[in-house]
Amino acid sequence: MESLIFYLLSAVTLISAVFVVFLRRPMHNVLSMIVVMIGLAGLFILLNAEFIGMVQLVVYAGAVMVLFLFVIMLLNLDQIRLPIDPREGRTWIGVGTALALLLVLFPILRAVIPSGTSAPETGQTMSNTQIIARELFTTYLLPFEIASVLLLAAIVGTVILAKKRS
Amino acid sequence: MVTLQHYLFLSAILFVLGAVGVMFRRNLIVILMSLELMLNAVNLTFIAFSRYLGSIEGQIFVLFVMVVAAAEVAVGLAVAVAVFRQKGTVDVNEINLMKW
Numbered sequence: 424m425e426s427l428i429f430y431l432l433s434a435v436t437l438i439s440a441v442f443v444v445f446l447r448r449p450m451h452n453v454l455s456m457i458v459v460m461i462g463l464a465g466l467f468i469l470l471n472a473e474f475i476g477m478v479q480l481v482v483y484a485g486a487v488m489v490l491f492l493f494v495i496m497l498l499n500l501d502q503i504r505l506p507i508d509p510r511e512g513r514t515w516i517g518v519g520t521a522l523a524l525l526l527v528l529f530p531i532l533r534a535v536i537p538s539g540t541s542a543p544e545t546g547q548t549m550s551n552t553q554i555i556a557r558e559l560f561t562t563y564l565l566p567f568e569i570a571s572v573l574l575l576a577a578i579v580g581t582v583i584l585a586k587k588r589s
Numbered sequence: 590m591v592t593l594q595h596y597l598f599l600s601a602i603l604f605v606l607g608a609v610g611v612m613f614r615r616n617l618i619v620i621l622m623s624l625e626l627m628l629n630a631v632n633l634t635f636i637a638f639s640r641y642l643g644s645i646e647g648q649i650f651v652l653f654v655m656v657v658a659a660a661e662v663a664v665g666l667a668v669a670v671a672v673f674r675q676k677g678t679v680d681v682n683e684i685n686l687m688k689w
Contacts, residue, residue, distance in 0.1 A: 425590075425591055426590060426591050429591045429595065433595075433599050436599070436603070437599070437602060437603070437606075440602075440603055440606045440607075440626060441606065443606075443610065443619075443622060443623070443626060444606055444607075444609055444610035444613065444614070444619075444623060444626075449616060449618055449619060452618075452619050452622055453622065456622050456625070456626070459626065459629070460629070463629055463632070463633060466596075466599075466633060466636075467633075467636050470596070470636050470637060470639075470640040471640055472636050472639065472640070472648050472651075474648070475632075475636060475648050475651050475652070478652070478655065479632075479655075482655055482659060483625075483629070483655075486659070487625070487658075487659060487662050490662060490663065490666060491618065491621075491622065491662075491666070494618065494666045494669060494670060495618060497670070498669075498670065498673050498679070500616075500618060500679065514612065514613060517609075517611075517612030517613065518609050518612055518613055520612070521605050521608040521609045521612060522605065522609075524605055524608060525601065525602070525605040528601040528604075528605070529598065529601065532594060532597045532598060532601060533594070551648075554645050555645060555648055555649065555652070558645055558646075558649055559649060559652070563649055566653060570653055570656040570657075573656065573657065573660055574656060574659070574660055576660075577659075577660035577661075577663050577664055578663070580663075580664050580667070581663045581664055581666075581667040584664065584667035584668060584670075584671050585667040585670050585671065587674075
């Protein structure tokens with residue numbers, strides 16, 4: 424049952440990821456990206472990380488992708504067709520490099536990662552959210568506060584960058 | 590039976606797809622989206638290790654990666670809007686002011 428769900432979610436995620444990269448209209452890219460996010464959220468929940476899965480749904484599929492849609496509509500990008508690109512040589516060099524990365528990654532993963540047993544029993548009595556909260560507000564309190572400062576800086580920077588120069 | 594390797598292979602493929610998107614596409618918005626794809630592949634790796642090593646740290650790191658990704662997207666899209674105002678396009682080949 425677990426493998427069935429895993430393969431289903433992986434197939435959905437991978438196919439949508441291919442759509443994200445290769446479809447030509449930005450609107451279609453964003454919609455496929457939302458499907459990728461939902462598939463990944465399902466995988467996270469399958470991995471017993473319910474809290475992260477829900478955050479993924481709310482933050483990524485909800486907020487971030489809406490931001491993308493908003494910008495695409497604001498700039499009217501869907502109407503703008505980039506001219507059929509000549510696909511210069513260096514683009515193909517880049518793609519070849521990426522595929523070579525895949526060919527390097529697979530043997531490394533196969534060699535280094537001890538091949539598989541199924542996941543250990545979690546044996547946790549507290550819920551996933553409780554454990555994360557406890558860690559986040561004790562051990563990782565300082566990074567948590569720094570993250571809030573980073574978000575504040577991002578807000579201010581975004582407003583200033585997107586402001587109309589008068 | 591789903592093992593750790595399954596998840597790692599899936600996330601490797603997702604990461605490479607994102608990398609292909611960054612190098613193949615010319616639309617700035619789509620490049621940003623491919624970056625998100627790569628970040629999410631890394632998140633999947635973190636969560637998978639967190640599950641199979643029985644440690645919660647991976648999930649904490651994913652939270653921080655999400656925070657940074659959200660900030661990056663907001664600033665990146667603001668830059669895209671500013672570039673579009675300036676140049677009237679989001680084609681990265683046209684944006685070559687600082688190119689060597």
